[in-house]
Amino acid sequence: MLTDFNFRVIWEYMPLFLTGVRATAFIAAVSITLALITGIIACACRISGIKILKYPAIAYIELIRSTPLLVQIYFLYFGLPTLGVRVPELQTGILALMLNSGAYIAEIIRAGINSVDEGHIEAGISSGLNYVQRMRFIILPQALGVTIPPLLGQNIVLVKDSALLSLISVVELTRSGQTMTSERFMPAEAFLTVAFFYMCIYFCLKTFADWSQRKLIFREVY
Amino acid sequence: MIEFKNVNKWFGKLHVLNDINLTIPKGEVLVICGPSGSGKSTLIRCINRLEPIQKGKIIVNDVPVHDKATNLTKLRADIGFVFQQFHLYPHMTVLENVMLAPVNVKKIAKSKAEKIAMKKLEQVGLTEKSGVHPAQLSGGQQQRVAIARGLAMSPKIMLFDEPTSALDPEMIGEVLDVMVNLVSEGMTMCVVTHEMGFAKKVANRVLFMDEGAIVETGTPDKFFDNPKTDRAANFISMILTH
Amino acid sequence: MMAFYFGQLVEIFPFFLKGLWMTSKIAFISLVSCTLIGLVLGIFRSSNSIILRHLVGVYVAFVRGTPFVVQIFIIFFIFPEWGIQLEAFSAALLAMAIMGSAFICEIVAGGIAAIPKGQWEAAASSGLTNLQQLRLIVIPQAMKIILPPLVGQYVLLIKDTSVVSVIGVMDLTRVGWVTVVRIPEGLMVFTLVGALYFMISYPLILLSNYLERRMAV
Ligand SMILES: Nc1ncnc2c1ncn2[C@@H]1O[C@H](COP(=O)(O)OP(=O)(O)OP(=O)(O)O)[C@@H](O)[C@H]1O
Ligand SMILES: [Mg+2]
Numbered sequence: 264m265l266t267d268f269n270f271r272v273i274w275e276y277m278p279l280f281l282t283g284v285r286a287t288a289f290i291a292a293v294s295i296t297l298a299l300i301t302g303i304i305a306c307a308c309r310i311s312g313i314k315i316l317k318y319p320a321i322a323y324i325e326l327i328r329s330t331p332l333l334v335q336i337y338f339l340y341f342g343l344p345t346l347g348v349r350v351p352e353l354q355t356g357i358l359a360l361m362l363n364s365g366a367y368i369a370e371i372i373r374a375g376i377n378s379v380d381e382g383h384i385e386a387g388i389s390s391g392l393n394y395v396q397r398m399r400f401i402i403l404p405q406a407l408g409v410t411i412p413p414l415l416g417q418n419i420v421l422v423k424d425s426a427l428l429s430l431i432s433v434v435e436l437t438r439s440g441q442t443m444t445s446e447r448f449m450p451a452e453a454f455l456t457v458a459f460f461y462m463c464i465y466f467c468l469k470t471f472a473d474w475s476q477r478k479l480i481f482r483e484v485y
Numbered sequence: 486m487i488e489f490k491n492v493n494k495w496f497g498k499l500h501v502l503n504d505i506n507l508t509i510p511k512g513e514v515l516v517i518c519g520p521s522g523s524g525k526s527t528l529i530r531c532i533n534r535l536e537p538i539q540k541g542k543i544i545v546n547d548v549p550v551h552d553k554a555t556n557l558t559k560l561r562a563d564i565g566f567v568f569q570q571f572h573l574y575p576h577m578t579v580l581e582n583v584m585l586a587p588v589n590v591k592k593i594a595k596s597k598a599e600k601i602a603m604k605k606l607e608q609v610g611l612t613e614k615s616g617v618h619p620a621q622l623s624g625g626q627q628q629r630v631a632i633a634r635g636l637a638m639s640p641k642i643m644l645f646d647e648p649t650s651a652l653d654p655e656m657i658g659e660v661l662d663v664m665v666n667l668v669s670e671g672m673t674m675c676v677v678t679h680e681m682g683f684a685k686k687v688a689n690r691v692l693f694m695d696e697g698a699i700v701e702t703g704t705p706d707k708f709f710d711n712p713k714t715d716r717a718a719n720f721i722s723m724i725l726t727h
Numbered sequence: 728m729m730a731f732y733f734g735q736l737v738e739i740f741p742f743f744l745k746g747l748w749m750t751s752k753i754a755f756i757s758l759v760s761c762t763l764i765g766l767v768l769g770i771f772r773s774s775n776s777i778i779l780r781h782l783v784g785v786y787v788a789f790v791r792g793t794p795f796v797v798q799i800f801i802i803f804f805i806f807p808e809w810g811i812q813l814e815a816f817s818a819a820l821l822a823m824a825i826m827g828s829a830f831i832c833e834i835v836a837g838g839i840a841a842i843p844k845g846q847w848e849a850a851a852s853s854g855l856t857n858l859q860q861l862r863l864i865v866i867p868q869a870m871k872i873i874l875p876p877l878v879g880q881y882v883l884l885i886k887d888t889s890v891v892s893v894i895g896v897m898d899l900t901r902v903g904w905v906t907v908v909r910i911p912e913g914l915m916v917f918t919l920v921g922a923l924y925f926m927i928s929y930p931l932i933l934l935s936n937y938l939e940r941r942m943a944v
Binding site: 325326328329330331332333334335337338340341342343344345346423424425426427429430437440441444450451454455457458461462465466469 | 788789791792793794795796797798800801804805808882886887888889890892893900903904907911912913914915916917918920921924925928929932
Binding site for chain 3: 570575
């Protein structure tokens with residue numbers, strides 16, 4: 264079935280694919296960093312108990328979680344210009360990924376904080392620690408252990424999500440496949456190669472995520 | 486009825502059963518004891534093939550247990566098994582737990598299976614609990630239901646793996662009573678337990694295991710009062726001081 | 728200007744409802760097929776056969792390791808190369824079934840793995856066959872563990888149906904994309920699209936939250 268699979272053309276396009284891999288890695292790295300910041304802020308607002316912070320945060324998180332990323336990307340891509348804001352595709356895409364993953368990360372962190380034993384918090388209150396101190400010394404250190412594995416999971420999701428940016432012509436890995444398809448019409452070669460590179464990225468990230476999880480469980484035993 | 490012929494079993498490199506030869510005639514009550522990790526559970530789990538063996542042969546009712554061609558379902562229907570941790574099905578009522586195998590293995594009609602199940606529950610003194618879920622029962626009651634579940638298939642052999650070890654002391658008696666009653670009905674039984682009282686009262690034979698081998702066998706009185714080997718003597722003094 | 732476009736948008740609203748109908752249709756069919764296939768694969772994944780386990784494992788890794796949009800392109804473009812003509816709608820359903828079942832497979836396998844070994848052994852000891860052990864003892868108990876993440880996965884899958892718009896299926900997202908060319912009010916158009924997605928997925932999110940809370944107690 265793949266008898267006339269054309270490796271020569273793939274080789275010819277290798278520089279394009281490698282550029283795509285680099286771009287995807289760059290987009291993912293920038294987006295996850297920004298998303299982490301967004302998520303921490305959103306989560307802080309969400310659990311703050313201050314109404315004017317809490318409700319907008321809830322609205323943001325729930326709206327993101329209940330609409331598709333692709334619609335969010337199009338919303339920004341077609342919507343920002345109507346507001347008179349001119350943003351290049353790449354930045355639009357990163358903004359979308361940041362806002363999207365930020366909402367999920369906010370929920371991951373909140374779940375981590377909620378998982379901390381009520382008794383520990385009460386013990387902190389009893390020994391006179393204030394809210395910030397309790398966060399700093401009791402809640403966050405414990406929440407971190409539960410939070411890191413799903414955060415790394417979200418990172419994997421984000422890499423795959425970034426493929427959607429190809430649909431607003433951002434140059435990245437999937438776009439390389441589209442380019443090769445339109446120039447040579449060899450979609451099988453193009454997209455299987457793209458898939459191969461995503462698999463490589465996936466296995467690196469997955470190995471790291473599994474390793475960190477084992478490490479964390481190991482620490483818990485002690 | 487049950488026959489072990491040069492049975493050997495390994496878990497990886499660990500030699501858990503070391504050349505076991507053993508015959509349990511019909512109607513015998515055999516108590517197996519020995520230190521933790523000596524292979525007691527493994528030994529009785531081999532009888533209904535919950536564990537595979539690597540060498541030797543086990544024959545139950547003239548059927549070679551570990552033969553590929555053996556009809557496992559039929560074999561197991563004749564052997565009741567009671568676990569240390571009960572393993573009742575939490576999503577079913579007590580009655581449903583007991584009825585499950587008769588209905589699904591023996592294909593007995595539901596109404597008839599219910600009658601059988603109620604009879605078995607009566608035997609363990611729990612008819613009034615038939616409608617509740619296992620989580621609402623005490624440990625002793627759960628273990629009695631587990632015994633009723635084992636009996637529901639009218640097995641020829643009952644195997645018990647430390648049936649009272651997970652129980653609070655005040656509940657051990659009620660479970661042992663049920664087992665003693667079973668003995669009086671002539672059931673062939675193989676019981677892993679450290680309950681010396683039970684062994685002395687009803688066992689025909691005690692088997693002492695250590696490091697995967699049978700070290701000593703004898704009548705309960707002889708074994709507990711005059712053990713032949715040092716290892717057995719050590720073990721008995723240990724369970725006595727507990 | 729805004730008001731003018733708003734009027735136009737109201738005029739073509741039926742077009743959006745058609746998109747919503749298409750999205751619902753794809754979502755419904757794929758959720759059902761993903762659940763069925765995922766259940767079977769999840770059982771294979773927890774079987775004793777090493778070959779079966781690893782075969783399913785490779786399948787799951789391939790699906791989880793690549794973006795859905797790439798999977799759709801592969802299915803949509805490669806099948807014709809093998810001489811199998813696949814219209815966009817069938818390609819979309821096929822892609823959804825492949826992708827969704829892999830994720831549901833993992834959820835099912837996780838649920839099965841959470842059932843203590845003793846339950847299998849107790850059932851085996853009373854003579855139940857492997858299939859009976861699974862059907863009567865393990866699956867009913869695993870269902871309780873599986874349900875909350877399964878509903879959560881449904882939400883993700885419904886949202887993922889938006890990606891099938893890239894091969895030309897006239898779903899809600901595609902309708903928005905086509906509309907925005909005629910009515911250059913991106914915010915308005917995609918707010919409407921988003922609102923319609925929200926209508927489908929938010930109730931499910933609430934259900935999933937509820938199930939998770941109920942599991943926790
Ligand atoms: N599934 C298994 N895989 C590997 N090793 C096992 C397994 N089951 C048991 N073992 C090992 O085999 C040895 C015998 O176990 P077994 O459970 O038969 O002992 P036991 O005499 O019943 O002990 P206890 O009184 O603690 O129940 C132990 O060293 C145990 O660690
Ligand atoms: Mg044991």
